[in-house]
Amino acid sequence: RGFCGPHGQQPPLPDPQKIVATWEAISLGRQPVPEYFNFAHDVLDMWSQLEKAGHRPQIPAFWWVNGKGAEVKWNFEELGEQSRKAANVLQGMCGLQLGDRMMLVLPRLPEWWLVSVACIRTGAVMIPGVSQLTEKDLKYRLQASRAKSIITTDSLAPRVDAINADCPFLQSKLLVSDSSRPGWMNFMKLLREASTEHNCVRTKSQDPLAIYFTSGTTGAPKMVEHAQSSYGLGFVASGRRWMDLTKSDIFWNTSDTGWVKAAWTLFSAWPNGSCIFVHELPRVDAKIILNTLSRYPITTLCCVPTIFRLLVQEDLTRYQFQSLRHCLTGGEALNPDVREKWKSHVGLELHEGYGQSETVLICANPKGMKIKSGSMGKASPPYDVQIVDDEGNILPPGQEGNIAVRVRPTRPFCFFSCYLNNPEKTEASERGDFYITGDRAHKDKDGYFWFTGRNDDVINSSSYRIGPVEVENALAEHPAVLEAAVVSSPDPIRGEVVKAFIVLSPSYSSQDPKKLTQELQEHVKRVTAPYKYPRKVAFVSELPKTVSGKIQRNKLRNQEWGR
Numbered sequence: 193r194g195f196c197g198p199h200g201q202q203p204p205l206p207d208p209q210k211i212v213a214t215w216e217a218i219s220l221g222r223q224p225v226p227e228y229f230n231f232a233h234d235v236l237d238m239w240s241q242l243e244k245a246g247h248r249p250q251i252p253a254f255w256w257v258n259g260k261g262a263e264v265k266w267n268f269e270e271l272g273e274q275s276r277k278a279a280n281v282l283q284g285m286c287g288l289q290l291g292d293r294m295m296l297v298l299p300r301l302p303e304w305w306l307v308s309v310a311c312i313r314t315g316a317v318m319i320p321g322v323s324q325l326t327e328k329d330l331k332y333r334l335q336a337s338r339a340k341s342i343i344t345t346d347s348l349a350p351r352v353d354a355i356n357a358d359c360p361f362l363q364s365k366l367l368v369s370d371s372s373r374p375g376w377m378n379f380m381k382l383l384r385e386a387s388t389e390h391n392c393v394r395t396k397s398q399d400p401l402a403i404y405f406t407s408g409t410t411g412a413p414k415m416v417e418h419a420q421s422s423y424g425l426g427f428v429a430s431g432r433r434w435m436d437l438t439k440s441d442i443f444w445n446t447s448d449t450g451w452v453k454a455a456w457t458l459f460s461a462w463p464n465g466s467c468i469f470v471h472e473l474p475r476v477d478a479k480i481i482l483n484t485l486s487r488y489p490i491t492t493l494c495c496v497p498t499i500f501r502l503l504v505q506e507d508l509t510r511y512q513f514q515s516l517r518h519c520l521t522g523g524e525a526l527n528p529d530v531r532e533k534w535k536s537h538v539g540l541e542l543h544e545g546y547g548q549s550e551t552v553l554i555c556a557n558p559k560g561m562k563i564k565s566g567s568m569g570k571a572s573p574p575y576d577v578q579i580v581d582d583e584g585n586i587l588p589p590g591q592e593g594n595i596a597v598r599v600r601p602t603r604p605f606c607f608f609s610c611y612l613n614n615p616e617k618t619e620a621s622e623r624g625d626f627y628i629t630g631d632r633a634h635k636d637k638d639g640y641f642w643f644t645g646r647n648d649d650v651i652n653s654s655s656y657r658i659g660p661v662e663v664e665n666a667l668a669e670h671p672a673v674l675e676a677a678v679v680s681s682p683d684p685i686r687g688e689v690v691k692a693f694i695v696l697s698p699s700y701s702s703q704d705p706k707k708l709t710q711e712l713q714e715h716v717k718r719v720t721a722p723y724k725y726p727r728k729v730a731f732v733s734e735l736p737k738t739v740s741g742k743i744q745r746n747k748l749r750n751q752e753w754g755r
């Protein structure tokens with residue numbers, strides 16, 4: 193049976209170190225991907241056996257809290273049992289079979305992890321979405337993906353019902369709730385009644401595992417498809433090296449379940465035997481995050497830079513994080529100022545990583561590697577990452593260009609299969625031997641990558657190309673600035689100029705805006721090349737962001753250009 197022998201007759205128990213090392217070697221591209229691979233059977237059920245044989249410390253595999261006293265803890269055996277029950281619900285009650293698609297729109301509830309694993313056990317393709325989806329978003333996603341089934345909670349169910357008639361492919365609806373709703377099956381009830389016996393389907397490594405709608409930071413979300421092995425094996429090495437995860441670690445990633453980062457955690461933590469910690473976190477609240485870190489033995493933390501920007505505003509001397517030993521961030525650029533504040537207050541580095549829904553980890557600052565403040569680190573194997581021009585030619589160190597991943601002669605196994613139903617877009621994403629990320633950076637002579645910005649966010653003023661991130665970082669160093677977004681704005685002489693939208697720290701909010709504008713402009717001129725200073729400044733109460741917490745510069749830019 194593929195990787196681990198035939199169903200029902202498990203081969204002799206391997207040494208956990210050896211088995212993780214094998215997965216890591218595959219994930220690094222040093223060993224071939226097996227023909228058959230199923231994450232639930234080959235990884236989770238293996239850990240269940242290792243756990244039974246005493247090869248894992250007495251920590252859960254999954255630990256959920258809601259901050260109001262409720263708690264769920266599963267070891268790998270319990271996770272196996274619960275997810276087999278869930279798989280029986282998907283297969284038996286929803287009729288899902290290999291290749292059928294299921295939308296998962298759940299807040300941070302244990303059921304999200306259960307149903308994700310259950311999808312893998314049944315071979316159903318999971319399509320996570322965020323709970324903030326509107327009727328229009330849901331309709332677009334359900335129609336585009338032709339999902340056969342959806343699972344969600346009471347708050348979203350009415351929105352699904354409102355567009356149900358326009359989604360002919362949707363055949364079954366599961367509700368995670370204590371109450372019932374006409375037209376919906378109650379997942380909790382079905383789960384209680386389901387059998388724990390389930391035969392995991394035999395998936396090929398190339399069979400689809402998940403479809404992700406991109407964050408839509410710059411346009412309509414695209415459907416990105418990943419194969420079973422792409423995610424199932426593609427994160428083992430970065431889980432080990434960047435996240436520094438082992439079987440003794442308790443890993444908390446605050447990401448929304450609808451965003452690709454939640455999957456990154458799942459597929460990084462569990463192969464390495466680590467525990468996934470989840471706080472329901474109905475809204476982002478710095479104090480809740482800091483209290484949770486103090487209260488629970490969390491060893492590893494991952495938050496988007498936006499959250500770290502909030503955390504460093506708090507009085508961190510009031511908290512003690514007894515178990516915390518490794519911190520990660522990614523998803524957008526980390527301001528060096530925030531990294532330095534976190535380090536000085538908490539005593540731990542912030543290890544930044546860079547990647548996309550289309551990929552696994554592209555660049556990172558793994559544990560032990562020297563960090564250069566402001567850089568997103570070096571290429572993460574097995575990717576060959578280069579800076580290329582618009583024709584796909586590799587540019588020398590120091591020169592700014594497109595961040596690109598080599599896909600020829602060999603496309604990495606841990607890579608999206610395609611933009612679903614969009615061959616033109618898939619083809620347009622490649623130039624020469626490379627996949628073009630749509631982001632720009634330069635690489636220094638030591639191989640460190642320095643992010644300029646998304647292609648569309650780069651500002652062209654009097655033929656100077658200005659990356660928003662550098663200007664935002666400069667602004668962030670000023671104590672008046674809580675957050676900043678820098679975009680282009682029309683100008684009759686220069687064509688376009690730099691405009692900064694700034695959220696002020698509370699203690700500066702009553703200062704004279706004219707004086708403050710001048711002070712901030714002088715500050716930027718001092719800390720970066722003077723031509724980059726924002727000629728226009730606007731003070732705002734908040735910045736437009738995606739649900740995953742990323743600044744939507746395109747919204748501000750469109751507003752400026754009257755689009």
Ligand code: ATP
Nearest residue numbers: 406407408409410522523524525545546547548549
């Ligand atoms: P869409 O493609 O629909 O516009 P999106 O690109 O925001 O959405 P994701 O795939 O979730 O959707 O995000 C990946 C992008 O996030 C990267 O291409 C990059 O622009 C940004 N990003 C991720 N990590 C970092 C980082 N460490 N530094 C700077 N930017 C980052």
Ligand code: MG
Nearest residue numbers: 406548549630
């Ligand atoms: Mg993108």
